[in-house]
Amino acid sequence: xxxxxxxxxxxxxxxxSLGVKDGVAIAASSTAATTSIGIGMGALAAYAxxxxxxxxxxxxxxxxxxxxxxxRLNRSEPNCGSGYTWVGRTIGPWxxxxxxxxxxxxxxxxxxxxxxxxxxxxxxxxxKLGLYSVWGLRLDPASTGVSTAVGLLALVxxxxxxxxxxxxxxxxxxxxxxxxxxxxLIFCGxxxxxxxxxxxxxxxxxFEIGSLQAVAQGMVxxxxxxxxWDAAFSVNEETRNSSDAAxxxxxxxxxxxxxxxxxxxxxxxxxxxxxxxxxxxxALTFLGGALAPEPWASLPLAALMCSAFASLQSSVIPTxxxxxxxxxxxxxxxxxxxxxxxxxxxxxxxLLIMAIAALLAVLAVGIPKLNDMILTxxxxxxxxxxxxxxxxxxxxxxxxxxxxxxxxxRALRDVVVPAVSALTLFGLGLYLVWDYxxxxxxxxxxPDNGWFMLxxxxxxxxxxxxxxxxxxxxxxxxxxxxxxxxxxxxxxxPMDGDGGPLPSPVKG
Numbered sequence: 001x002x003x004x005x006x007x008x009x010x011x012x013x014x015x016x017s018l019g020v021k022d023g024v025a026i027a028a029s030s031t032a033a034t035t036s037i038g039i040g041m042g043a044l045a046a047y048a049x050x051x052x053x054x055x056x057x058x059x060x061x062x063x064x065x066x067x068x069x070x071x072r073l074n075r076s077e078p079n080c081g082s083g084y085t086w087v088g089r090t091i092g093p094w095x096x097x098x099x100x101x102x103x104x105x106x107x108x109x110x111x112x113x114x115x116x117x118x119x120x121x122x123x124x125x126x127x128k129l130g131l132y133s134v135w136g137l138r139l140d141p142a143s144t145g146v147s148t149a150v151g152l153l154a155l156v157x158x159x160x161x162x163x164x165x166x167x168x169x170x171x172x173x174x175x176x177x178x179x180x181x182x183x184x185l186i187f188c189g190x191x192x193x194x195x196x197x198x199x200x201x202x203x204x205x206x207f208e209i210g211s212l213q214a215v216a217q218g219m220v221x222x223x224x225x226x227x228x229w230d231a232a233f234s235v236n237e238e239t240r241n242s243s244d245a246a247x248x249x250x251x252x253x254x255x256x257x258x259x260x261x262x263x264x265x266x267x268x269x270x271x272x273x274x275x276x277x278x279x280x281x282x283a284l285t286f287l288g289g290a291l292a293p294e295p296w297a298s299l300p301l302a303a304l305m306c307s308a309f310a311s312l313q314s315s316v317i318p319t320x321x322x323x324x325x326x327x328x329x330x331x332x333x334x335x336x337x338x339x340x341x342x343x344x345x346x347x348x349x350x351l352l353i354m355a356i357a358a359l360l361a362v363l364a365v366g367i368p369k370l371n372d373m374i375l376t377x378x379x380x381x382x383x384x385x386x387x388x389x390x391x392x393x394x395x396x397x398x399x400x401x402x403x404x405x406x407x408x409x410r411a412l413r414d415v416v417v418p419a420v421s422a423l424t425l426f427g428l429g430l431y432l433v434w435d436y437x438x439x440x441x442x443x444x445x446x447p448d449n450g451w452f453m454l455x456x457x458x459x460x461x462x463x464x465x466x467x468x469x470x471x472x473x474x475x476x477x478x479x480x481x482x483x484x485x486x487x488x489x490x491x492x493x494p495m496d497g498d499g500g501p502l503p504s505p506v507k508g
Contacts (some may be wrong), residue, residue, distance in 0.1 A: 013159035022170040022274035023232040023248015024255075029173040030228030030314035031256050034307035037263035038284030039117070040225060044264075045276045047209075049217035053264040054206040055215070055276070056254045059222030060257045063229075065421025067253050068387045069396035070233055072414055076399075078245070081325025082233040083392035090395040093480045094468060099391050099507045100326050102384040104117070107319040108353060110381060111155065111312060112360035116144065118308035119151030124285070125305050128298045148365050152358050158313035159354040162320070163340060163347045169313055180303035184259065187300055188266035190291055195269025203268060216431045223389070224382035225260060228311075229253040230389075234318030288334040329479035331471040383432055383457045386425040393422035 005324060041052065048055040070082065079085040081100060088096020124140040126132075132139055140146055204210050209215050232249035267276055267283060270290055279286045288300035307461050320336075325345040327336035340347035400414035439450030472480040 018249045020244045020251070021174065023235070024252045025170040025173040025177060025243045025248075026314055026317065027229045027232035027249045027252035028177055028255060029307075030231035030318065031226060031252060032228065032307050032311035032314075033256050033259040033263075034184055034284070034303050035114075035117075035311055036225045037184070037260065037267075037453065038304040039281035040221075041264060041267050041283055042276050042278075042280040043205050044218060044225075045273055047214045047221065049210065049273050050200070050203050050268060051206060051209045052218075052268070053203045053261055055209065055218045055222055056225070056257070056260045056264055057204065058206045058215075059219050059226065062421040062424040063223060063226045063389075066393050066425070067229060067250055068413065069393040069418040069421065070230055070251060072395050072400065072418070073392070074233055075243060079325065080234050080321040082230065082322070083395070084268060084322060084325055086399075087391050087395045090399045091391065093466075093472075094173050095323045095391055097326075097331055097468040097471070097479070098461060098464050099388045100322055100323065100331075101459055101467065103322055104319055104326075105382045105460050105464070106384050108357050109360070111315050111319075111353070111357035114308065114315070115151030115155045115357065115361045116148045116314055116364075117151070118154045118305070118312060119147035119149065119307045121301065121308050122150050122154065122265035123147060124300050125298070128294075128301060145365050148361050148463070149233060152361065153404055154309060155312060155354055155358055155361075158309060159316055159350055159469050160326060162313055162316045163345050163350050164343055167344055169317060173310045173314065176306040180306045180310075181259070183299045183303040186262065187287060187291055188262050191266035191270045191287060192262070194291070195266070197269050197272060199265075199269065213435060214433065219428050220382040220386060220432050223428075226256060227381070227385050228254065228314070229256065231314055231318040234321045267328065274482075316350055316353060319353050320346045323349045323353070330475045330477035331468070331479050365498055380453050380456050383429055384460060386429040386432075390422040390425035390429070393418040393425075443501070 044052045044055060059130050074082070075088045077086065077089070083103070084096055084100030086096075087099045104252040120141045123143075123146065125140045127141065137146070161172060188268045204213070209218065229252050232245045232252065235245065270287060271279065271283070275286075276283060284300045284304055288297040291297070292299075293494050323332055323336040326332040327334060327349070335352070336349040337346065338348040339345065354415065397419040403410040403414035405411075433454060436454035440452075443449065443451045443455075468480075471477040
């Protein structure tokens with residue numbers, strides 16, 4: 001009789017097969033630096049002007065503190081629920097549930113929005129290749145309906161890839177990342193050299209940003225730029241060593257900061273602030289046309305398309321695993337914890353997430369006001385991201401508060417840095433809430449109406465509280481008695497061909 005160590009552990013996708021490189025791929029793809037640079041720099045410039053590089057550096061400081069908090073918590077308790085589990089165990093189940101809830105809802109809304117954006121980028125690329133219609137249908141990137149249809153196809157493709165296992169997904173993402181970063185660095189590096197806009201050290205001075213309001217709004221938007229590096233922690237139990245997930249997330253975060261800084265400086269070397277604001281979501285395409293002739297000018301658009309695909313896929317993966325962690329605690333329904341019999345991935349949850357995002361995207365085509373709601377939700381996600389990042393960092397400070405008596409280094413690492421980072425994000429969030437509440441004197445279903453922008457995050461939280469109440473008093477979830485997540489032994493594993501259980505890819 002062979003020992004447990006000698007027995008076949010099942011298909012490769014069922015093993016702890018991920019390493020640091022895979023964590024970097026997941027975190028970097030989820031952050032989607034090329035997409036943020038390509039379509040978001042104009043939005044940052046609207047707040048910070050020529051100090052956009054300074055704003056990105058400033059936002060990196062609290063985000064780095066949050067990342068160090070994640071790494072510390074992950075070292076003590078690897079769990080695919082990450083903040084949901086850590087906050088629930090340390091601060092309480094209600095804020096813990098809200099942490100998991102806002103991640104779940106935010107990612108689904110982000111996918112509904114990004115699907116249409118991906119479709120539009122694909123259509124722009126097809127137009128560049130000379131393909132303007134198929135079977136009499138115009139491939140118009142400006143058409144919301146056609147862009148959404150193409151985006152739904154992209155969503156189906158990335159979902160199926162995610163179901164076949166994280167290892168296969170990270171291989172695809174790594175290939176996309178290598179291509180897009182190579183293109184981004186070549187074009188942005190060239191722009192830094194030949195740009196005709198004079199460089200100024202004031203670009204790196206955050207004190208020259210116009211107002212406190214601009215700093216706060218720009219900081220929350222910049223936090224949204226960095227959002228996604230924590231996706232690496234959603235698969236930490238599928239890595240060979242749980243610390244690989246932390247290293248992958250931290251490496252990806254530092255790389256993102258470098259890419260954002262290079263991109264911002266490159267854009268400002270080629271474009272004035274007015275040109276950057278005018279080009280907006282087409283800024284990267286404009287940069288390619290300004291620096292190179294066709295077909296080379298289309299390479300940035302191809303990189304943007306790869307980034308959009310990778311971002312969609314990397315949104316599906318952590319969202320499904322977060323829902324799995326919540327379902328095994330009975331805070332969500334049991335359907336979310338059903339694993340694929342071959343790949344061990346949370347296949348049903350992955351399909352459900354895709355279906356909900358697709359439904360929102362389709363409804364947005366026929367209901368213009370819903371489209372406004374989704375756009376506003378995307379603009380408001382930065383507020384909810386600040387909330388759950390801040391709660392997780394606060395959980396780190398509370399859990400390891402005894403480190404205050406263990407020396408200066410440990411006190412700074414485990415308590416002071418997490419606490420300051422949490423308070424910074426809470427402060428930004430509260431300021432933005434006040435700004436939204438006072439910027440409009442009436443309510444209107446519009447992406448630039450302050451009351452509407454504030455209403456959506458409030459609705460997210462109220463819906464989360466209602467779901468939590470159902471889980472506590474109807475499902476009688478043990479999570480609300482202990483605040484502790486369950487481990488892998490609490491879920492039924494798929495069976496192998498001989499009727500024996502396969503090892504779980506996610507536990508904790």
